[in-house]
Amino acid sequence: MEIARDVKGELKSRANDYVHEVYELVKKRNPDEKEFLQAAREVFDSLRPVFSKHPEFIYNGILERITEPDRVITFRVAWEDDTGKVQVNRGFRVQFNNSLGPYKGGIRFHPTVNSSIMKFLAFEQTFKNALTGQPIGGGKGGSDFDPKGKSNREIMRFTQSFITELSKYIGADMDVPAGDIGVGKREIGYMFGQYNRLKGGYEAGVFTGKDPNHGGSLGRKEATGYGCVYFVEEMLKEKSNSFKGKTVIVSGSGNVAIYAMEKAIELGSKVLACSDSNGYIYDPNGIDVETVKQLKEFDNKRIQEYIKFHKGATYSEGCTDIWKVPCDIALPCATQNELEEKDAAILIGNGVIAVGEGANMPCTEEAVLLFQANGVLFGPAKAANAGGVAVSAMEMSQNSMRLSWTVEEVDEKLKLVMRNIYESCHNAANNFGHPGNLVVGANIAGFLKVADAMVAHGVH
Numbered sequence: 030m031e032i033a034r035d036v037k038g039e040l041k042s043r044a045n046d047y048v049h050e051v052y053e054l055v056k057k058r059n060p061d062e063k064e065f066l067q068a069a070r071e072v073f074d075s076l077r078p079v080f081s082k083h084p085e086f087i088y089n090g091i092l093e094r095i096t097e098p099d100r101v102i103t104f105r106v107a108w109e110d111d112t113g114k115v116q117v118n119r120g121f122r123v124q125f126n127n128s129l130g131p132y133k134g135g136i137r138f139h140p141t142v143n144s145s146i147m148k149f150l151a152f153e154q155t156f157k158n159a160l161t162g163q164p165i166g167g168g169k170g171g172s173d174f175d176p177k178g179k180s181n182r183e184i185m186r187f188t189q190s191f192i193t194e195l196s197k198y199i200g201a202d203m204d205v206p207a208g209d210i211g212v213g214k215r216e217i218g219y220m221f222g223q224y225n226r227l228k229g230g231y232e233a234g235v236f237t238g239k240d241p242n243h244g245g246s247l248g249r250k251e252a253t254g255y256g257c258v259y260f261v262e263e264m265l266k267e268k269s270n271s272f273k274g275k276t277v278i279v280s281g282s283g284n285v286a287i288y289a290m291e292k293a294i295e296l297g298s299k300v301l302a303c304s305d306s307n308g309y310i311y312d313p314n315g316i317d318v319e320t321v322k323q324l325k326e327f328d329n330k331r332i333q334e335y336i337k338f339h340k341g342a343t344y345s346e347g348c349t350d351i352w353k354v355p356c357d358i359a360l361p362c363a364t365q366n367e368l369e370e371k372d373a374a375i376l377i378g379n380g381v382i383a384v385g386e387g388a389n390m391p392c393t394e395e396a397v398l399l400f401q402a403n404g405v406l407f408g409p410a411k412a413a414n415a416g417g418v419a420v421s422a423m424e425m426s427q428n429s430m431r432l433s434w435t436v437e438e439v440d441e442k443l444k445l446v447m448r449n450i451y452e453s454c455h456n457a458a459n460n461f462g463h464p465g466n467l468v469v470g471a472n473i474a475g476f477l478k479v480a481d482a483m484v485a486h487g488v489h
């Protein structure tokens with residue numbers, strides 16, 4: 030859409046104030062949502078150089094619209110526990126932006142889930158999904174249900190109740206959920222079963238992260254962790270360096286952490302430590318990822334149990350102390366704001382050279398700035414952990430085509446997606462005057478794709 034020259038000039042002169050004015054508006058509209066405001070602030074800071082080059086985004090109110098979700102669905106989830114007592118949880122689905130494709134993003138079951146956390150995740154997801162280059166919009170959902178200590182049947186009943194309500198709002202071309210914290214292949218199986226039961230059909234493309242034996246993509250389970258390591262390898266390559274011979278620490282011991290460790294080891298590094306929400310293990314001989322898989326994927330045990338199987342390994346209470354373990358590369362793969370400024374200072378003091386965010390927003394704003402100020406290579410979550418959703422989009426394609434790719438085919442495509450994301454971030458950072466700053470690069474590259482589509486689709 031052509032904008033008159035005098036209007037364009039006036040808009041360009043407003044470019045600097047625009048970001049500030051819209052942030053104040055977002056703050057006013059979401060006063061108690063600290064995680065959402067944190068995510069918005071980081072994106073807004075990065076976008077400062079964009080608007081003088083693109084006054085059409087001001088004219089079309091893109092920043093005002095891109096920070097307001099298309100819709101937020103909140104619902105009651107009532108279910109019966111094993112004693113017959115009725116329990117009530119709250120369910121959420123934030124459908125943030127579908128300018129590039131159906132809403133797409135995980136479901137989180139964790140007691141901390143609330144509106145702010147759901148909105149920050151769905152907002153981030155919108156840019157992340159854009160970076161993958163695939164036709165997917167941004168969404169996220171979940172519940173404050175705590176799966177810890179629940180029986181398999183309780184998890185099934187809760188999940189069925191959750192989907193009974195959510196099924197009204199999702200679909201293969203509408204909104205495609207997947208897993209996140211507390212939601213894996215088992216929970217996706219229960220969701221898929223209940224959805225098909227309600228709809229009376231078999232709609233393979235409505236969830237991703239399904240079991241590869243029935244509709245899932247090979248390589249999805251590994252994709253976020255592997256993708257994160259591929260991304261960090263790209264950052265290292267730029268500096269003629271690699272994972273080979275490096276020491277690594279990985280926080281968490283869930284889906285993302287396990288496969289980040291597996292790939293880092295495969296590329297020749299030694300993983301010294303990983304954690305869960307209680308504490309961390311340190312193994313000077315290098316973490317044996319098969320033991321971690323057994324404990325976490327099959328036995329549902331705390332990470333502490335690892336030391337029973339590995340002589341020389343130690344366990345320490347307190348998950349954030351993991352950052353005190355000296356390493357070359359740190360991969361925070363557990364949860365938001367798990368790595369603070371003081372932790373970043375310790376890592377820097379110990380000589381860390383690269384940090385890749387496997388989790389969503391695991392580093393606080395202050396920690397990120399400190400890493401960057403000290404020349405640490407920093408891979409932001411939107412880019413570094415996009416491999417999971419990228420393979421989810423591949424699962425959607427395979428479901429539509431009614432065929433399955435081999436694990437090698439998926440892995441090749443994943444590597445290519447991660448390389449392309451790295452290049453887009455690198456190039457956007459250069460083009461907008463922040464060479465080497467992949468936070469700025471990721472935010473600008475993701476934003477431009479979504480914003481262009483929003484302009485094309487008109488104001489709504």
Ligand SMILES: NC(=O)C1=CN([C@@H]2O[C@H](COP(=O)(O)OP(=O)(O)OC[C@H]3O[C@@H](n4cnc5c(N)ncnc54)[C@H](O)[C@@H]3O)[C@@H](O)[C@H]2O)C=CC1
Pocket residue numbers: 208209210211212253280281282283284285286304305306307348349362363364365367387388389414415417418
């Ligand atoms: N699963 C996926 O494909 C993707 C996940 N992510 C993000 O990665 C992070 C981890 O997700 P998943 O591995 O899927 O979840 P998960 O439920 O499989 O594992 C989470 C792990 O983190 C541990 N944990 C929780 N709080 C902790 C803390 N404060 N310190 C240390 N450990 C802690 C838990 O004990 C568990 O081992 C989340 O931020 C999620 O949003 C991002 C992209 C895709």
Ligand SMILES: O=C(O)CCC(=O)C(=O)O
Pocket residue numbers: 133134135136154157205206207208209237389414415417418419421
């Ligand atoms: O695979 C997906 O659709 C979602 C993955 C996800 O939740 C994330 O990237 O944070």
